[in-house]
Amino acid sequence: MNTPKLLQLKMAWLAAKEAGDTQAQMRLLQEHPSQQDELIDFIAGYQATGGNERIDPQASLLPLTERALGNALNRVFVTEQAFATLTELRKSRSLSKVEAARGLRLSVDVWNKFESGAIELVSLSQRQLERLAQFFQVSIEQFSGSLTESQPAVTLNRRQTREAARNAQQGPHKQSFADAIARSTMSKEDQQFWLE
Incomplete structure (x- = not known):
């Protein structure tokens, strides 16, 4: 806080600095311990x-300084990172599947369906999407x-019939979020929380 007393001390220090009087500069510090x-x-x-010293605005920055400036700006103005899958998003937050499910008030089986791409995006309401996005x-x-x-990792069993292999390659059976909740082991309170 710039009090009149502090402003006077700053001006006196600047005057001593310009005069090259280092003794006066030190005396100001010693005689005013509260400031x-x-x-x-x-x-x-x-x-x-x-x-x-006059700063030349046209002077080029050293490469190290430029890198430091870039890093500082990136930390302050965080750009949105894109995560390819929900598994990558969860792992970027250092969460296990159980921790993510617990934090979202979902059962692990429902969260597994999210990560495997079995939940239809169109079945989620705006409020549900907001809750999910806000958590992460x-x-x-x-x-x-x-x-x-x-999407799930497609694994083929060599002993499968051709038709079974073709069905496995088509991807997971899609279901609505409400259906996944209804079939889950979630408590009634948590089901109500997501379906309200």
């Missing part, structure tokens, strides 16, 4: 910004896209 922290912060900021801290569009891309 010492604020004054030190001011001095550090002054030095970090180049002091009274992604947009509804990101969650929907990950659900659409989620």
Whole structure:
């Protein structure tokens, strides 16, 4: 907080700095212990910004500085990451299937159906999509896209008949979210939570 007293100390320090009087600069710090922290912060900021040296806006940055600036901007202005599948999304949050199911108030069998792409996207209401996306801290569009891309790994049993193999390659049996909940082992409260 810039009190009149602190402003006077800053101006006195700047005057001593311009005069090259390091003794006066040190005396200001020693004689005003209650404003010492604020004054030190001011001095550090002054030095970090180049002091009274003129900054050339056309000067090129060093590659290391450019990389550091890029990393800092990426951390501040996080770009939306796209996750190909719900499995990748869950793993990016360091969650097991059980933890994801528990956090969402779903049974593991219902969450498995999500990850395998067996839940039809069109069967989800806007509110349900919001809850799912909010849990993973992604947009509804990101969650929907990950659900659409989620497909089971197709494994073929060499002993299968040709027709059974063809049916297995067609993908999972799709079902509505409401049907998956009705057939699940979820508690009545959790079923009601999702179906309200």
